[in-house]
Amino acid sequence: MKTNELDKQLKEWAARNRPADAALADLEAKIRGALAAEPPPADVRRGSAVFRGTAPLWLAAAAALALLLGGVRQLAQRRSAELQAAHGNGSAALADFTAEQLAARRDILDEMESLFAGRVRWVRLDADGLRLGLAEQATAAEPRAQRLAVRTVVVARERNQKNWRTVWSSDVLTRTEEYVEIASESGAAGGLEMWVHRLPDGRYVVDAEIDWPEARLPRAYETRVLSVGKPERILTQTAEGHEYRVYQSIEPLANGNG
Amino acid sequence: MYQMTLNHADADDLTQEVFLRAARGLPEFDGRAEFATWLHRIALNCANSFLVRRARRATASLEEAPEPVASGVERPDRQAAGAEADARIRQALERLPVKLRAAIVLTVLHDVPFPEAARIERCALPTMYWRVHEARRQLKGLLADVWS
Numbered sequence: 245m246k247t248n249e250l251d252k253q254l255k256e257w258a259a260r261n262r263p264a265d266a267a268l269a270d271l272e273a274k275i276r277g278a279l280a281a282e283p284p285p286a287d288v289r290r291g292s293a294v295f296r297g298t299a300p301l302w303l304a305a306a307a308a309l310a311l312l313l314g315g316v317r318q319l320a321q322r323r324s325a326e327l328q329a330a331h332g333n334g335s336a337a338l339a340d341f342t343a344e345q346l347a348a349r350r351d352i353l354d355e356m357e358s359l360f361a362g363r364v365r366w367v368r369l370d371a372d373g374l375r376l377g378l379a380e381q382a383t384a385a386e387p388r389a390q391r392l393a394v395r396t397v398v399v400a401r402e403r404n405q406k407n408w409r410t411v412w413s414s415d416v417l418t419r420t421e422e423y424v425e426i427a428s429e430s431g432a433a434g435g436l437e438m439w440v441h442r443l444p445d446g447r448y449v450v451d452a453e454i455d456w457p458e459a460r461l462p463r464a465y466e467t468r469v470l471s472v473g474k475p476e477r478i479l480t481q482t483a484e485g486h487e488y489r490v491y492q493s494i495e496p497l498a499n500g501n502g
Numbered sequence: 503m504y505q506m507t508l509n510h511a512d513a514d515d516l517t518q519e520v521f522l523r524a525a526r527g528l529p530e531f532d533g534r535a536e537f538a539t540w541l542h543r544i545a546l547n548c549a550n551s552f553l554v555r556r557a558r559r560a561t562a563s564l565e566e567a568p569e570p571v572a573s574g575v576e577r578p579d580r581q582a583a584g585a586e587a588d589a590r591i592r593q594a595l596e597r598l599p600v601k602l603r604a605a606i607v608l609t610v611l612h613d614v615p616f617p618e619a620a621r622i623e624r625c626a627l628p629t630m631y632w633r634v635h636e637a638r639r640q641l642k643g644l645l646a647d648v649w650s
Contacts, residue, residue, distance in 0.1 A: 245642050245649060251610050253649065254641075257591045258505060258611045260584065271514055275521045379554075421599050423550070437624075441599055441636070444643075449636070451601075451629055465626040 338410065339397045339475035339491035349393045350497045353417045366424045367417040368436075377426065389419035391497040392440055394450060395475075398461050400488045408489070411460050417497065420448070428457055440494070447471050448494050452478075461488050470494045505607045506549040508596050516552055520545045542614070542622045546604050553600050587648055594644035598637055605633035606641070 263271070341349075349369070356364050356376060366377040394416045399408040416438060418424050424438040434455035441449045447469050455463040461481065468478045475493035482488070503513035503520070523544050595603055601623070608619040609630070620630040 245646060247638055249649070250638055250642055250645070253587070253645075254591065254606070254610055256584075257588055260588060261504060261592075263504070263510065271517060274514075275518050278518055278522055279525050421601075423554075423601075439601055441601070443636075449632070451625065453625075465629065467626070467629045467632055 336475040336477055336491050336493075338399065339395045339493040340473075341393060341395060341493060341495050346393065346495055346497065349415065349417055350391075353391060353497055365418065365422055366426065368426055369415040369417070370413060372429075375426065375429075377424065389421055390442060391417070391419055391499060392448070393417050393495045393497055394438065394440065394452075395491075395493045396436075396452065396454065397491045398454070398488060399491070400460065400486050403482075403485055403487060411488075412456060412458055414456075428455075434463075443469065450492060450494060452492070454490065460486075461490065464490060466490070468492065472496060503545065503549060505595070505611055506546070506600075506603060507552065508592050512552065512556075516545075516548050520548050523548065536618070539618055539622050542608070543624075546608075546622060550600055550604070590645060590648050594641050597644060598640060602633050602637035602640065605630060606637040609634050 352369065352374070353364070353367060356367055360376070360378055363378045364376065365379050368375045368377075396412075396414050396416075397410060398412040400411045401408045414436065416424055416426075416436070418438070418440070420440050420442045422439070425435065426437075427435040434457050436456055437453040439451045441451070443449060448471075449467060449469050451467045453463070453465045454461060462483045464479050464481065466478045468476065470476060470492060472495055473493075475491050477489055478492045479490040480488070481490075503516045504510055507513045507516060520541070524541055595606075598606070604623060605619065608614040608622060609616060614622070616630050616634075617627055620627045623630065623633075625633075
């Protein structure tokens with residue numbers, strides 16, 4: 245089927261399924277009624293702080309908790325040491341997971357899912373500890389989704405310098421199709437947004453926006469197709485006399501007991 | 503909304519929610535974005551939140567629980583031979599991940615230009631191109647036998 249033909253069929257489907265005029269008029273009347281029952285705009289503005297505080301679905305839904313658990317802290321410190329040891333040549337291997345790391349991340353995700361049954365949207369692990377994004381409601385996980393670990397590493401060096409140093413690294417444990425939105429810890433604007441989609445051939449599309457002040461990287465938005473176990477350089481940038489490289493890797497996490 | 507939720511009753515409820523949210527947010531609309539972009543963004547945010555909740559809540563898929571036709575919505579031309587094709591298209595769209603569905607709904611069904619669609623979805627322009635490409639690829643695969 246050609247693209248034009250597909251688009252034409254979709255448009256015709258949309259036209260055929262457009263609600264009848266009477267149904268639209270009925271809906272419009274309902275909306276007008278609901279709007280009429282709303283407080284006037286001035287009151288809404290005064291009340292908006294409350295609205296923001298209680299109802300912003302994404303923010304409330306992703307109530308990020310800083311959990312500095314002993315075991316996690318230990319793991320994070322080990323991760324930090326690994327990065328220190330590996331950063332010299334700035335190779336893609338920086339973003340590789342070892343079997344031990346994957347097992348540990350699977351255990352963390354199992355543990356979090358067991359603690360917060362059905363509510364875990366993402367877990368972020370870095371050298372400082374672990375943060376958790378929870379859904380507002382306890383719900384069962386999307387059955388078709390697959391658990392994953394995605395590692396993002398930013399390395400930098402001054403121009404004309406040989407050695408690279410790791411300026412930021414983060415592991416996100418989540419599922420395919422989950423929309424991950426992690427605010428920066430520093431309170432500054434920015435954060436990490438990520439969405440992973442599995443292709444039929446087993447590879448993954450990772451759609452990521454990195455706007456993380458601590459990474460010192462100019463805002464970067466990249467979409468890449470990654471294969472399991474093959475870390476890739478997804479971005480090279482130069483800014484303020486520094487070269488930056490961003491590496492990413494992905495690994496599926498087997499389902500545990502959680 | 504129907505094109506995102508694929509269910510008329512849910513679409514009606516969400517449309518009301520979108521307009522209520524827009525009315526509440528209107529005093530804070532700063533004019534930096536086009537009004538249509540802003541409204542589209544609210545609509546897609548509502549739809550995304552709803553679809554995530556529905557996907558997680560559902561133990562049975564929509565395929566097992568077909569959408570009832572809303573009263574007053576059915577049109578005579580839906581009785582035609584295209585009804586089966588309609589059902590297949592709805593099922594194919596339902597199987598698309600939400601981000602891909604939103605991309606195809608915006609750019610193909612609503613003719614929103616790609617740069618504006620990228621602003622609505624807060625993604626980079628190449629990402630929007632990729633999403634539409636991937637959505638079309640998956641839809642072609644899912645619907646290959648319908649018009650063969």
